[in-house]
Amino acid sequence: MPQGKNDQTATRAWLRIVVLVAALLAVPAVASAGSSRTLAINCGLKQYKPRQIILSCGDAGIRVDHLKWSSWTSTKAVATGSYTENTCSPNCAAGHTVSRPVKVTLFARGICPGQPGHVFANARFAFPKGAPPYAYRHFGFLCPV
Numbered sequence: 001m002p003q004g005k006n007d008q009t010a011t012r013a014w015l016r017i018v019v020l021v022a023a024l025l026a027v028p029a030v031a032s033a034g035s036s037r038t039l040a041i042n043c044g045l046k047q048y049k050p051r052q053i054i055l056s057c058g059d060a061g062i063r064v065d066h067l068k069w070s071s072w073t074s075t076k077a078v079a080t081g082s083y084t085e086n087t088c089s090p091n092c093a094a095g096h097t098v099s100r101p102v103k104v105t106l107f108a109r110g111i112c113p114g115q116p117g118h119v120f121a122n123a124r125f126a127f128p129k130g131a132p133p134y135a136y137r138h139f140g141f142l143c144p145v
Contacts, residue, residue, distance in 0.1 A: 038074045038109050038118040041141035046119055048072075053104070053123070055139055061086035061095075062136070064104055064125070074118065077106040083125060085132050098132045112143030119143070 039046040043057040049069045056062040067081040083102035088095040106120035123139045131137070 036117050037072075038077070038120055040077070040106055041112075041119050041121075041144065044144040046117065046144065049077075055136060059086070059092065061088065061092060064102060065099075067104065075107070075109050077120060079104045083127065083132060083135060085135060087133065100127050100132050100135070101129055102127055115143065 037048055039048055040050055040053060042050050042052075043054045049067075049072060051067050052063055052065045053067070054060045054063045062085045063083075064079075065082045065084055067079040069077060069079045071078045080101065080103050082099045084097050084099045086092055086095045086097050103126040105124040105126075106122070107124065108121040109118050110121040111118055119141070121141055123136075123141070125131075125135065125137055125139070127135065
């Protein structure tokens, strides 16, 4: 059934309103996407201010625990906590854990290909009371798959 001129004009007016409203609603989404938090990578998960970050995902034999974050920005995050490592002596199953106080700095904001948001790609560890044997001083995180 053919539409009259008034029906076509009304339809076009409604279409313009719908397009305008959709455009206005899209602006906050785009603006907020740029201000999203940078997240820590923790064994395949992306997390904001985690209490623990596991560095050896297979057995959790090396990790930083009890993290208290003093700052978290889009480019750097700083925490203190405990660096805990399995000595693996005489082997990892029979080894014992040693812990030392640690300052953790996450940095190098990046992206994981094909995934939304930003992540910290690296961590630096500082040991005010000496490092445990074989401790990481610098660690690069792998993107979750």
